[in-house]
Amino acid sequence: MSKSISGLPGLLLNKENHAAVSGGNLDREIADFLNAVANSVQLSELSSRLGIGEARLMNHFAFRAANASLATSDKCWIRPGIIAAQIAMLVDDDREVIPSYASLYYAAEALSESADDAFTDNSYIVADGVIETPEQFAARPPELKSLEAMGLRVVETDAGPQLQPDASF
Numbered sequence: 001m002s003k004s005i006s007g008l009p010g011l012l013l014n015k016e017n018h019a020a021v022s023g024g025n026l027d028r029e030i031a032d033f034l035n036a037v038a039n040s041v042q043l044s045e046l047s048s049r050l051g052i053g054e055a056r057l058m059n060h061f062a063f064r065a066a067n068a069s070l071a072t073s074d075k076c077w078i079r080p081g082i083i084a085a086q087i088a089m090l091v092d093d094d095r096e097v098i099p100s101y102a103s104l105y106y107a108a109e110a111l112s113e114s115a116d117d118a119f120t121d122n123s124y125i126v127a128d129g130v131i132e133t134p135e136q137f138a139a140r141p142p143e144l145k146s147l148e149a150m151g152l153r154v155v156e157t158d159a160g161p162q163l164q165p166d167a168s169f
Contacts, residue, residue, distance in 0.1 A: 027068060030061055034080035034087075043083065043124040047090040055091030058084040059100050063163070066103035071160035075111045075118075078104055082122045082134050089131050099150040101137045103163045106147050106154075110161075 037043050047055070065081030068074070085100045101119075108115035116138045123135035137145060147153060153166040 027061065027064055030084070031065065031077060031080035034083040037083050037124070040124040040126060043086060044090070047087045050087065050091050052091060055088045056096070059088035059092060059097055062088065062097075062100035063103050066100070066107040067162050069104075069107040070110060070154075070162065073111060073160075075108065075113045078108050078111075078113065078118050079122055081107075082119060083124070086123075086125045086134065090125060094131050098132065098137070099152060101132070101134060102145055102147060102150040103152060105137065105145055106152075106163070 037046065050058070062081040062085040065077040065084065069077040069081070081100070081104045085097055085104065088100070089097045105115045105119065108118045119134035119138035123133045125131060125133050143149060147163065148166070151166050152163050154161050155164050156162075
């Protein structure tokens, strides 16, 4: 993991990188980078170099990865989304990250992938009583990991199904 996540073009803040459609070339570059994270040591090393701004961008990527999975019917976005959410979980407020877990869990289930397996197999952070690991999230009762519980809903768009905040929440 010699490359720094901070140098990825997809994390630079400019209009070009805020496309409405998830899963563009910049998101693919971030996904490729995150797919190289293979264990808890690498995840911890990577997250230790991030500030709150970069962690929040990782959280936004995790949500976009869920939407990209739904829009493309491609589960290749689930793993990097789970990795990104864990990075955010280590640096940001866990209440900001849990909805990203829920969106990725929903997307995995929608694509007929075992969401529990995806979350358990890619759970690299260590539980310390403050943060929630993907494995712990997967073990929640269904009503506590649903989109509804997180204030999210599925909306059909021209780009396919997309997760959005539920205004009635």
